[in-house]
Amino acid sequence: MQPTPDFNPARLARSLLRRSRQGALATLMTGSGDPYCSLVNLASHPDGSPILLISRLALHTRNILADGRVSLMLDERAEGDPLEGARIMLAGRAEEASEAAAPLLRRRYLSVHPSAETFVDFKDFAFFRVRPTGAHLVAGFGRIIDLTPEQFLTDLSDAAPLLEAEAGAVAHMNEDHREAMNLYATRLLGAQSADWTCTGCDPDGMDMQADRRTLRLDFPARVTSGPDLRKMLVRLAGEARAKGSSDTASSNDG
The missing domain is CATH 2.30.110.10 (Electron Transport, Fmn-binding Protein; Chain A)
Structure with a gap:
C-alpha cells in the first residue's frame, strides 16, 4: 500500500x-x-x-x-x-x-x-x-x-564539530535558557507549558522532554557546528516570540 x-x-x-x-x-x-x-x-x-x-x-x-x-x-x-x-x-x-x-x-x-x-x-x-x-x-x-x-x-558525515559541541550546548540550554525551551514547546510545537529540557541536538533538530512527555523540534535548515546551532536556536526563539505577539494581536483584533 x-x-x-x-x-x-x-x-x-x-x-x-x-x-x-x-x-x-x-x-x-x-x-x-x-x-x-x-x-x-x-x-x-x-x-x-x-x-x-x-x-x-x-x-x-x-x-x-x-x-x-x-x-x-x-x-x-x-x-x-x-x-x-x-x-x-x-x-x-x-x-x-x-x-x-x-x-x-x-x-x-x-x-x-x-x-x-x-x-x-x-x-x-x-x-x-x-x-x-x-x-x-x-x-x-x-x-x-x-x-x-x-x-x-541522520547523516553525520560532516557534523563532527556539532557532536563535539553538543554536550556543552545541551547543558547551556538547560542551565540558562529554560524560558526559550518553553517557548519552543508552546509556540512552535503547540505543547503545554512545562519544565521542558533539552536532551540532545543533532544536525536535523533538537529533542526535548518534560516528565514523560517528549517533543522533537525540527530545524528548518541543517546545522553542523556549534556556532550554527547557536544561530539556529536564537532564530527559533525569535520566531517563537514573534508568533506569540502575532497571536495576541490577532486575538485582540477579533
Missing part, C-alpha cells in the same frame, strides 16, 4: 525514533531460535539509531550476544486505541558499544533516563546500539511503507 501524497514517512519515522523512550525488543532465543520479546528503555544516537542499556544477566542480552539480529517496535503511545497511533518496526543488529563509543551513548542515554545513574556502572550493564537495516512504518490507512536506513537516519 502506497502512502497518501500529503504523508512524509521519513519525517514521521525520524520523529518516532527521537521521541521514543521505551520499546518492545525482539531477539532470538539461543539454541532454539524461537522469538523472544521484552520491554526496554531506550534513547537515540545523534544519527537516530536506538541506544540500549541492558544487563548481561538478562535473557535478551544473552540472546543478542549469541545472535545480534533484533527487531524493535516503537509507537507514539496515542490515547485511546493504540492501533490508531503511528508505529514503526525496526529491523537490524544490536552491537555492544566499544570503549571509544560508550561515553557518547552514556551521555545521551542518561540525559533521557537520569534514574539509570543508580545502576549504569554495575559491571553487568553495558550499552548497545541497534544499527537498523530497515523499517516498516504504519501510520493509518494509506500510510504504510517500508523505509531504508538512509531515509530515516
Whole structure:
C-alpha cells in the first residue's frame, strides 16, 4: 500500500525514533531460535539509531550476544486505541558499544533516563546500539511503507564539530535558557507549558522532554557546528516570540 501524497514517512519515522523512550525488543532465543520479546528503555544516537542499556544477566542480552539480529517496535503511545497511533518496526543488529563509543551513548542515554545513574556502572550493564537495516512504518490507512536506513537516519558525515559541541550546548540550554525551551514547546510545537529540557541536538533538530512527555523540534535548515546551532536556536526563539505577539494581536483584533 502506497502512502497518501500529503504523508512524509521519513519525517514521521525520524520523529518516532527521537521521541521514543521505551520499546518492545525482539531477539532470538539461543539454541532454539524461537522469538523472544521484552520491554526496554531506550534513547537515540545523534544519527537516530536506538541506544540500549541492558544487563548481561538478562535473557535478551544473552540472546543478542549469541545472535545480534533484533527487531524493535516503537509507537507514539496515542490515547485511546493504540492501533490508531503511528508505529514503526525496526529491523537490524544490536552491537555492544566499544570503549571509544560508550561515553557518547552514556551521555545521551542518561540525559533521557537520569534514574539509570543508580545502576549504569554495575559491571553487568553495558550499552548497545541497534544499527537498523530497515523499517516498516504504519501510520493509518494509506500510510504504510517500508523505509531504508538512509531515509530515516541522520547523516553525520560532516557534523563532527556539532557532536563535539553538543554536550556543552545541551547543558547551556538547560542551565540558562529554560524560558526559550518553553517557548519552543508552546509556540512552535503547540505543547503545554512545562519544565521542558533539552536532551540532545543533532544536525536535523533538537529533542526535548518534560516528565514523560517528549517533543522533537525540527530545524528548518541543517546545522553542523556549534556556532550554527547557536544561530539556529536564537532564530527559533525569535520566531517563537514573534508568533506569540502575532497571536495576541490577532486575538485582540477579533
